Amino acid sequence: MEKLMKPAEYAKELGISRQAVYAKIKRGILTAKSVEGKLYIVVDNTTANETSKSAQEPKQKPATAKTTSTSTENPQRDYKALLEAKDETIAVLKGTVKDLKKSNKQISTTLRSEIDLLKEAFHEMRTLYVHRLEQKKPQEAIEVVTEEDSVEVEEERWIGIKKFFKQLGVTKEKQQEKVLKSLKKAYKRGDARLMKEDGKLKLNANKKYKDLLV
Numbered sequence: 001m002e003k004l005m006k007p008a009e010y011a012k013e014l015g016i017s018r019q020a021v022y023a024k025i026k027r028g029i030l031t032a033k034s035v036e037g038k039l040y041i042v043v044d045n046t047t048a049n050e051t052s053k054s055a056q057e058p059k060q061k062p063a064t065a066k067t068t069s070t071s072t073e074n075p076q077r078d079y080k081a082l083l084e085a086k087d088e089t090i091a092v093l094k095g096t097v098k099d100l101k102k103s104n105k106q107i108s109t110t111l112r113s114e115i116d117l118l119k120e121a122f123h124e125m126r127t128l129y130v131h132r133l134e135q136k137k138p139q140e141a142i143e144v145v146t147e148e149d150s151v152e153v154e155e156e157r158w159i160g161i162k163k164f165f166k167q168l169g170v171t172k173e174k175q176q177e178k179v180l181k182s183l184k185k186a187y188k189r190g191d192a193r194l195m196k197e198d199g200k201l202k203l204n205a206n207k208k209y210k211d212l213l214v
Contacts, residue, residue, distance in 0.1 A: 004033075004040035020085030023092045158195065158202040167205075168213070182212045 005013070007021045010030075014021075021041070024030040031042040159167075161180060170176055183201060187194040193207040203209070 003043045004035065005043050007032075007039060007041060010041045010043070014081065016081050016085040017089060019089040019092055023088035026092065026095075027088075157205045158197070159205045161201055161203070164203050164205075179213060183209075186212055 007018050007025075011018045011021045021030065025032045025039075025041070032039055033042055034040075161183075165171070165176055165179070168179075170179060180201075183194060183203070187196070187201060193204045193209065195202050195204075
C-alpha cells in the first residue's frame, strides 16, 4: 500500500532538510505526486514502518553493549545524511542560480531588441515629422514695390511771406511788392502752392516759384 507524506514530515522522519527532500524529488530518487495543488511524497507502508521503527529503536532497546555500538553508529549515519543533504542542497542552489542566469540573459536580450525597435520607430517618426514641416512651410512672399510706393510723400511745410523773402534774399521793398503781387495773382488762379490761413498768404516751402519771380 502507498502512503502519502508531506515533504516536511518526510524530512523530519529521516532527519534531513526539506531542500534535500526536494533535491531527491528533482533527481528522481523520490516519487512525488500533486493532490489538490499540494505536493506529497509517495512512500510504501513497509518502508514507512521500517523508517519509524529505526527512528524509535534507540529509545526502546536497553542500555547494553550492542545498544552502545548502535548509538555510536547513528551519529555517523546522521552525519553522512547531513553531508548528503548539504551536497544536494548545494546542487539545487547551483541549478537555481543557473536558471536565473539564463532567465536574466533572455530578459536582457529581449530588452535590447525592444530598445532597438524603439530607436527605429523614433527615427522614422522624426523623419516623417520633418518632411511634413517642410511641406507646410509657407513660400517666401515676393514683395512687389510699385513706383508709386517707392516715392516718398513730401510733407507739406507752409511758411509766411516774410520767411519766404528771407529765404530768397529779397530785401528791397519794390522787389518784395512785385513778388507779392505775382503771388496773389497765382493764388487767385487756384495755384496749389499757395494758401491763406487766418487771412495771411502762406507758401509751400517744398515747392519752387521761379515761374512767379520772373
